Amino acid sequence: MIDYSRVQSAQLAMQNAAYLLALKELLFQLADDDFILAYRGSEWLGLAPHIEEDVAFSSIAQDTMGHAVILYEMLEELGAGKADDLAQLRNPEDFRNAILVERRNGAGEYLENPHYDWAYAIARNYSYGLFKQIRLESLHNSSYLPLAQVSRKMLTELNYHLFHWQVWIRHLAESTEEARRRLEAALEKVWDDIGDLFSLGPLAAHMVNFGLIAGEELLLQRWKEKGKEVFHSIGLEWPGDPRVPQQNGRAGEHTDDLVQALATLSEVYRLDPTAKW
Amino acid sequence: MAQQTSQLHEELLWNLLQEIKDPEIPVISMVEMGMIHDVSAEDGVVTVDVLPTFVGCPALDIMRGAITEKLGSVTGVREVRVNFLFEPAWSSERISDEGRDKLRQFGIAPPPRQYKPGEPWQVDCPYCGSPCTTMENLFGPAACRSILYCKQCRNPFEALKPI
Ligand SMILES: [Zn+2]
Numbered sequence: 001m002i003d004y005s006r007v008q009s010a011q012l013a014m015q016n017a018a019y020l021l022a023l024k025e026l027l028f029q030l031a032d033d034d035f036i037l038a039y040r041g042s043e044w045l046g047l048a049p050h051i052e053e054d055v056a057f058s059s060i061a062q063d064t065m066g067h068a069v070i071l072y073e074m075l076e077e078l079g080a081g082k083a084d085d086l087a088q089l090r091n092p093e094d095f096r097n098a099i100l101v102e103r104r105n106g107a108g109e110y111l112e113n114p115h116y117d118w119a120y121a122i123a124r125n126y127s128y129g130l131f132k133q134i135r136l137e138s139l140h141n142s143s144y145l146p147l148a149q150v151s152r153k154m155l156t157e158l159n160y161h162l163f164h165w166q167v168w169i170r171h172l173a174e175s176t177e178e179a180r181r182r183l184e185a186a187l188e189k190v191w192d193d194i195g196d197l198f199s200l201g202p203l204a205a206h207m208v209n210f211g212l213i214a215g216e217e218l219l220l221q222r223w224k225e226k227g228k229e230v231f232h233s234i235g236l237e238w239p240g241d242p243r244v245p246q247q248n249g250r251a252g253e254h255t256d257d258l259v260q261a262l263a264t265l266s267e268v269y270r271l272d273p274t275a276k277w
Numbered sequence: 278m279a280q281q282t283s284q285l286h287e288e289l290l291w292n293l294l295q296e297i298k299d300p301e302i303p304v305i306s307m308v309e310m311g312m313i314h315d316v317s318a319e320d321g322v323v324t325v326d327v328l329p330t331f332v333g334c335p336a337l338d339i340m341r342g343a344i345t346e347k348l349g350s351v352t353g354v355r356e357v358r359v360n361f362l363f364e365p366a367w368s369s370e371r372i373s374d375e376g377r378d379k380l381r382q383f384g385i386a387p388p389p390r391q392y393k394p395g396e397p398w399q400v401d402c403p404y405c406g407s408p409c410t411t412m413e414n415l416f417g418p419a420a421c422r423s424i425l426y427c428k429q430c431r432n433p434f435e436a437l438k439p440i
Binding site for chain 2: 052055056057059060062063064065066067069070149150152153154156157159160163164167
């Protein structure tokens with residue numbers, strides 16, 4: 001008899017179809033969030049406000065991409081397919097990332113007239129980072145032990161990312177009037193989308209019952225508590241309750257922005273998935 | 278007899294691992310970084326448990342390749358297995374004293390001992406030892422490193438983050 005409050009390996013997880021299904025669904029949410037946001041981060045390469053920030057942002061994006069890789073590898077171990085294929089060959093409707101992480105960085109294309117919005121980059125990365133911190137803390141108690149273990153290590157790294165973005169939020173909030181206005185506008189834009197970040201999708205109840213992660217309400221509540229505290233300390237007005245976008249990314253519903261991102265990021269891989277790099 | 282062989286093996290294997298440098302900081306070995314958790318040999322199969330410094334470290338494949346190549350050349354070894362483990366998690370406490378000296382000589386300040394997460398930490402200049410340093414960039418060329426500036430000898434330098 002397997003104890004489903006402590007599942008020690010992929011082999012054990014695979015012996016219960018319902019557990020496996022909920023676990024894979026959760027891992028896709030975690031991996032796809034990091035993967036797509038890291039891709040959006042990589043599109044800032046060479047465009048950040050100064051060279052130091054360029055170095056910092058690309059380090060953070062690379063580290064976040066590394067988190068996605070580990071999570072895709074965990075999925076591979078669970079029989080979901082090859083990690084590289086999971087990242088590069090799935091269709092948009094197979095992705096489980098939240099809408100927030102797939103939005104374009106701003107007007108224009110990376111190679112053609114990029115007019116990206118730096119305040120939006122800060123607002124998005126900070127809001128997501130704060131949620132990721134809370135999600136990772138919850139995963140420390142996950143019934144899937146390999147995930148609980150890796151979540152502890154990831155948190156030590158994420159804390160540095162979050163610290164970086166928090167310095168920027170404060171910097172913009174306390175800088176010129178224009179900087180603050182742009183930050184507030186960017187936060188409004190983030191708030192329009194951020195609702196489905198807290199969603200665990202159609203299998204939410206199973207995930208919670210299997211002890212994989214805390215429930216949506218609890219995650220949202222903790223995020224609001226921490227966020228309000230930080231906003232208050234900076235003198236920023238709390239933008240209110242998160243609003244839910246039209247699409248639910250956790251259910252595989254996405255915007256054209258994800259279609260565009262996937263087409264770009266997998267273009268080379270799709271040419272020859274067997275090529276070695 | 279068999280047991281003796283495997284013991285000999287393990288000592289030899291650790292010595293060989295000592296020769297494998299961190300791909301990003303070529304003066305320090307993976308052993309000195311505290312990244313090698315365990316090495317065992319049985320029936321010609323060598324298993325090396327490695328603790329990555331960062332989950333998102335892009336050099337993991339390079340490390341796997343270097344370990345496989347180095348240990349695979351030992352007579353009697355037919356297979357090398359490299360596992361990356363996150364339990365126990367690598368922490369900067371694991372860097373040996375020799376490792377810390379080598380980092381300093383390379384111009385990288387080692388992380389402080391007994392660091393409490395979330396707290397600011399003091400970094401002494403690896404060149405002149407002065408504590409009068411400023412953090413220029415929390416994120417250096419790799420996620421595990423920061424860029425600092427020494428107000429005493431006016432050198433920029435890198436520091437490993439405490440983790
Ligand atoms: Zn100095």
